[in-house]
Amino acid sequence: MKSNPGRLFLYIAIGCFAGIVAIFVVDGYLGIYDTFHISVGEYPPQTITADYWIREDYAYEVPYPVDTESTQDAYCCISADWDQNINFEYVVENHTFSTYSVFIEASLWQKGEKIIDLLSEEVSVSPFNETSVEWILSSGDIGIGEPTAEYSYVYTVAVDRNEVERKVIVDFYYPREGGFPDRIPAEKMR
Amino acid sequence: MEEKLKANILYIIGTISAVVGLGYLAWEYVRYLTEPGKLGCLVLLAGLFGSLGKYFEQKVS
DSSP: OOOOHHHHHHHHHHHHHHHHHHHHHHHHHSEEEEEEEEEETTSOOEEEOHHHHHOTTOOBOOSSOSSSSSOBOOEEEEEEETTOEEEEEEEEEEESSSOEEEEEEEEEEETTEEEEEEEEEEEEEOTTEEEEEEEEEEHHHHTOOSOOSOSEEEEEEEEEETTEEEEEEEEEEOOOTTOSOOOOOHHHHO | OHHHHHHHHHHHHHHHHHHHHHHHHHHHHHTTSOHHHHHHHHHHHHHHHHHHHHHHHHHHO
16 A cells, blocks of 8 residues: 555644644643642632742732732732631642652731741642641731721732742731620510 | 636635644644743744755755
8 A cells, every 4th residue: 555645744734733733732731830728717728729829910009018019919808707717728739750849838918018928838749749738817916906997908829949939918807896796585586 | 818817816825824724723732832932933934944944945955
């Protein structure tokens, strides 16, 4: 059986196209990825995947940015009542062929000043594996003992991983003057 | 003749739209590729067009 020699170039062209598609798939998979799972109270956790941070329009203007500019690249927002905890889980996925070791630091900021350190931990992730670190943020840790006129207190949680920095805006709501209204008895609701 | 002209215009519009659409999608994907990935794609793209050109050259002659 004699094959048409002209077809050879067609097959090469098809092979090149398949190679380009393969590069897109493999290149998209390889790398270091991070994901946040943030939960407050009984609500299902909010998940911030690595894709979120490569969007160009995710920058959110917050009133008290960490940087001197008026906007910062941050996820907005995680809200909690004054008596609730905010549970953070930060997952680092290593989709490379070597072990990934990194120092992760999480801290709380307000008006450009660091309030407290939340986490300081070195993690090591084996190839094609993942690991996670967790921490809890509560209003008690921040030390707002006597909330004054402000209704909500806005902070930025900054997570540093080598040269990668992620910022998440959190706010704690406090009752206005006079506190929450009294619970209405069930019989009066009818 | 007029029908053929109309068909040709529609072909041109369709071709331009397809090229622009594919170009936009390719740009959206390429932005997030790593540098070695971009280089690999460039080499394979050159091979793709070179092979296609050679294929059509042999087909016509």
